[in-house]
Amino acid sequence: NFEKFLQRGGGLVVIHDGVVSADEHEWAKKVQGGAWIWARNAPEKTATKWYEGEVGIYFVDTQHPITRGISNFDWKDEIYYDLDLAPDVRVLATSFQSVFILAPQLWTYEKTWEGGSKPYRAFVSLPGHEYTSFQTPQYRTILLRGIAWAGGRANVDEFCQPAELASLKYPEGGPTSPEKAAQKLNVHPDFNINLVAAEPLVEKVMSLDWDPQGRLWVAETPEYPNGRTINRNDAPIYPYRARDPEKFSRGKEDRPAKDRVSWLEDTNGDGRMDQKHIFADFEHGVPGGLERVTSLVFYKDGVIVAQAPDILWVRDTDGDGVCDKVVKLYTGFGINDTHAVINNFRWGMDGWIYSAIGYSAGNPISGDGSRGFGRVTAGIIRFKPDGSALEQVASGSCNTWGFDFAPDGEAFY
Template sequence: LDHFDAVLLYANHATIEPAHWENLKAFIEHGGGFVPVHCASWCFSNIPEFDQVVGGRFAHHKTAIFRPKTIAPDHAAIKNVPEFEAWDETYVHKNHNPNGRTVLQVREVAEADDNITEPEPWTWVREQGKGRVFYTASGHDERVWSLPEFSELLKRGILWSIGDERRTHYETFLKERTPLTYEKRDNIPNYENRPEPLPWQFPLSAEDSMKYTQAPAEFRLELFAAEPDIVNPITLAWDERGRLWVAETVDYPNDVRDGSGNDTIKILEDTDGDGRCD
């Protein structure tokens, strides 16, 4: 976990190994972010302390179309996030831990047969040791996850949970990247039937493109080959000598003439040990 700034939990895991819980708890209390979402507040029933770290535990629910009400609009974890209405499960929580907790949103009583009689805490934040916890009960399925407002809520919550220094580092990194530029064109395929077809994106240099690529934890991204050494690669494979085999498609999706073609297989090798193919 030391390779990560935050852990997001969205799952139905009834139990957790005590050693795993101790690792997660230590991660949080030493400054890591923890973002349990929706059903995560039901997890790990064998660890009563988990409820206190989250700030509460799922108890029961019905379903409805409703709009959580924001009651702390100036908090950094929700500031400028629009309220949204969607079908979702109407969570009711138990084992609340108000210690260090700030409720950002509540679900209000809707009808006489509602499963609450007073506003139910819905989205909240709290501090645990040096770490921060962001929780929202929203998020049963795509009817919520597909909403841009919900995406923005999660983004704000995650960035708040990782702390001010890491958030500033992230925001500075984004500002320093070469911006993406687009142009509307009439010949862009729209297989998904989007209301607004995707625009044409102008290319970046390989070096600038790398800043838009996320490498797995414990890995770093290095540039080995780029145009004009390779063109339109569709398959890459490394061999035991550290050479990169590349299948290039020049003809597809253009017309292919009988008996001739321009597609190639190239073998790229770094012969002088500088990390770049030559």
């Protein structure tokens, strides 16, 4: 009867130890996309393991209706890892008990059962060991959405309460809301701290500066640190694999990059930015988009940005406030570890632009490839804004991230 239900396209929701299937693991994997492996039942396979305690839930796919709009969070529960998973499951979230083990914890699976008339849907949630887990509004939302999705409901939020949906962005154990962040900072008595800009107006700001008109410019990096690059360790659970398997590649997603350079405006004078103007991204003058932008400085009719392996001059040649031309000034900087790339551009009083650089180092050349500037390593470099010269200023450090000049010209990094 159950298989007939699947043949009709019925929905299936599996919670926690519902994946534990004794010696029927092959059948269970066929039904739900993954199953627990007992060593005694399948000695040729890796046995599944568990870990109970403080764990995190990390959402790798926030585009799926079940996990849309939710943030990562930590809690006390139990995770399973080393399950036997089908290659075409769509992993929504992972956890870990070791940084070397990726452990899918939420996934969906859609198949047409043998002899079936249409695909059925399976949603699997490994969390749910602790009774208190079901009392958290964000997890209830995940489950209720999963039930609605598996049942083919048009609105996956149909069963959710407003308070449950409101918990998704800043769940307990997750990120701090911008309005509460100042409470966690220790400020010297001579200073005050106020919120100037926050989500959803801006997204993961990496760098900022003020232009001569007093406008606040920001480099937004929603995809940092990987951009479109698929880390080889993440490839088995990467959501793009199931979402568009024909375009899946172990190296890079086939789509435009999503970083951007924007300037912000306070339209009502209350000290809080409330309007954003996008200067440069894929839809605003940058072919292929910006990717892993780590700094910006103003130069003539635009900004010079760091986005290893390149340094780009992003220009507005017609004065309409939007980029219309991109000039590659330099290329060849390392990206082996995107936490250790070129960053923190600062104008020097000598007319050069100075930059910190981490251990990803590089062998920079001119944008047109006609000239090389030798090896640069972790420390400080400087370059001319016309793309004609680049040199190392200081070296011997490790992952140099952060740089600025004191009023007397002394360099701090």
